[in-house]
Amino acid sequence: MNTSVSAAREATGFRTFTVMDGEALVLRAPTPYPIRTAFGTMHDRPAVLIRITDETGTVGWGEVWCNFPSVGAEHRARLINSILLPLLKGRTVENPEAIFAELSSRTRLLALQSGEAGPFAQAIAGVDIALWDIAAKRLGKPLWQVLGGRGAPQVPAYASGINPEAPERVVEAQHARGFRAFKLKVGFSRETDLENAARVRAVIGPDMPFMVDANQAWDLDKAIEMARALEPFAPQWLEEPLAADRPLSEWQTLAQKTTIPLAAGENLRGLSSFDEMVQSNAVGVIQPDLAKWGGVSGCRRAAQRILEAGRRYCPHFLGAGVGLLASAHLLKAAGGDGMLEVDVNDNPLQRELLPPFPEIADGSVKLPSEPGLGIVPREETIARYRTL
Known part of the structure; x- marks a missing residue:
């Protein structure tokens, strides 16, 4: 427990x-x-x-x-x-x-x-x-404390949203910023995906954590082919190689055909769906998105079940700063060895909207100490970008 x-x-x-x-x-x-x-x-x-x-x-x-x-x-x-x-x-x-x-x-x-x-x-x-x-x-109190979190106010994080164009440059820049783990988007073509994986691994060396995200791009046969081709680059996980609505039997088959742990969960809704994924034993890294389903209430229950089953809870998030902070609070409260997903593409709706936005230091994000989420959106930024 x-x-x-x-x-x-x-x-x-x-x-x-x-x-x-x-x-x-x-x-x-x-x-x-x-x-x-x-x-x-x-x-x-x-x-x-x-x-x-x-x-x-x-x-x-x-x-x-x-x-x-x-x-x-x-x-x-x-x-x-x-x-x-x-x-x-x-x-x-x-x-x-x-x-x-x-x-x-x-x-x-x-x-x-x-x-x-x-x-x-x-x-x-x-x-x-x-x-x-x-x-x-x-x-x-900070939200993570209200949710039962303990220890230092920080969570490990990884750089996400790395596009297929010159990913090694992005990785170099984000490493200088303080990230120590990186996730590359794949699912474009075999040549592009493997070339980019090689470039990223060459930049970060053999030991630094590296993940790949296919965004539901492949059918089962293609996923098996690509997973085997990506194995030499030693990804920590292969995310959404199959469409979220494919039967769990296909995920189980894929898991048996590759040494790379599978990751999924951002497109699931409801605790029963997460329970089924956990029970399938096919997916080792499970990724609820609290802005897609569940909020804090649903996703903290999902996190508990994921961790109790011995799986890795790594919240998915790709949006503005409010949801990212909420994901960080929930990850801290949940415990485990999960990492926070941080979209590193330029987005004023993160840092500009929520100053001072938490910075990355040696691979971790420090959580705000103020009550609640800890940072209040700037009204000037809301006025600048508001459309409705």
Whole structure:
């Protein structure tokens, strides 16, 4: 049993509060170059932030996953403003977990009817993060402590979002910044993927952690072929080599055909889905995304089950600074040997939005010491990039 997460589940002493107001905001920041994955390209950096205020004026912030499709951010914000916040305003909150369950239940049929289970889950996740931010602020403690975390206020991190164009240059720059682990995007072509893996490994040497992410690019036969071809570069994990909806039997077959541990989980919804993945014994690194499903309430339970089963919990995240901070707090509270995913592509909605943004030092991120998430978004930055 992971005691820190267990303690978080049984946490008491919340100070009841009432939701008085809230809104979802859409921000879009330009990017100097596109962010490429095997399934699509981001031409700007979107973010949906949620701001909730209680009766004392305490403000909580959350973030919703919204990278794809390109119009997804505005749609998710409208779901929040037109459906979720009217359900929430005036509601007394004794524990954010109860509100997470209530919102999930009250919108279940609407999500089914509209065929939008994913967007609803993402919107609820963002609301949940904001409520936990308020709850921790009301207690006067950093969120990771409220969730039962112990020890030094830092978590190991890795540089993510490394595009296929000249990845060795990015790795060199991020190593100088303080990163000591790196994840390369693959899934483009065999020649490109293997050449880039060789370049990255040559830069970092034989011992530094290196991971690859295929973003669901391959079928089973191609995944087996590419996994075997990537083995000489000794990745710590191969992430999403198969589509998230492929049967677990295919993941089990792939796991038997390669020495590289498999990683997945960012596109799962619900504790039962994580339980099935854990029980399959096919995936060694499991990666819930708290802005895609679960928020803090759902993902801390998933983390507990992952760690109790002897798997590695490494939260997935690729967005703005609010969700990244929330992921760091949850990782610290969960314990284990997981690493925080930090998108290293230029994004004003991280550092510019949340100064002073935590820096990387010798491969770790230091968490803020202030209550809640610990950093408040700058209103000037919100005004500069807000589109809705």
